[in-house]
Amino acid sequence: MTLNIQDRRKHQRHEFNDVVTIGAKGISQVIDISSGGISFRCRNEQNIPQKWLIDIVDSTGIHLEEFPVERIWKSAEDKKKHTCKYITTVGLKFKRLSLEQRVALYELIYR
Numbered sequence: 001m002t003l004n005i006q007d008r009r010k011h012q013r014h015e016f017n018d019v020v021t022i023g024a025k026g027i028s029q030v031i032d033i034s035s036g037g038i039s040f041r042c043r044n045e046q047n048i049p050q051k052w053l054i055d056i057v058d059s060t061g062i063h064l065e066e067f068p069v070e071r072i073w074k075s076a077e078d079k080k081k082h083t084c085k086y087i088t089t090v091g092l093k094f095k096r097l098s099l100e101q102r103v104a105l106y107e108l109i110y111r
Contacts, residue, residue, distance in 0.1 A: 011036035014109050018059035023052060028090075030056070033109055035102070037072065037093040048074055048090055056108065064104050068095040 011034035019030040021040050028042035038056070042048070050071050056064040069092040076088050097105065 016058070019108070020057055022055040022057060031089065033105075035094075035105060035109070037091065038069070039089060039091045041087050041089055043088070048088070051095070054092075056105075058108060058111075060111065062104075062108050062111070064101065064108060067097065067101060067105075069093065070095050 013032040013034045015032045016030050019033065021028045021030060021038065025047065026042070028040040031039045031041060033056075038054075048071055052069060053066045054069055056062075056067060071090060072093050073091040074088060094105075
């Protein structure tokens, strides 16, 4: 039996179209979030560090500040699929979230 990607994941992913991340390198569009991490699209020319802090903001006013993350993967997407020709998708893992951060993250995911 072959497991699909969703079956192999530790955490259920939740897709959003009204959430962005804010970091030292700019703003990025969130693809999905789970209790274990987040993925987003950004411009290729951004130099994605291995570890850093991000803010997560949605259109309802939720603003999660200084979430520690670690880059797990990064890949360039097909330029034909997007209007912007400089698209990279990045997968991040949350690192050592405080209890307050975990609660805030669940409030965002299950709003």
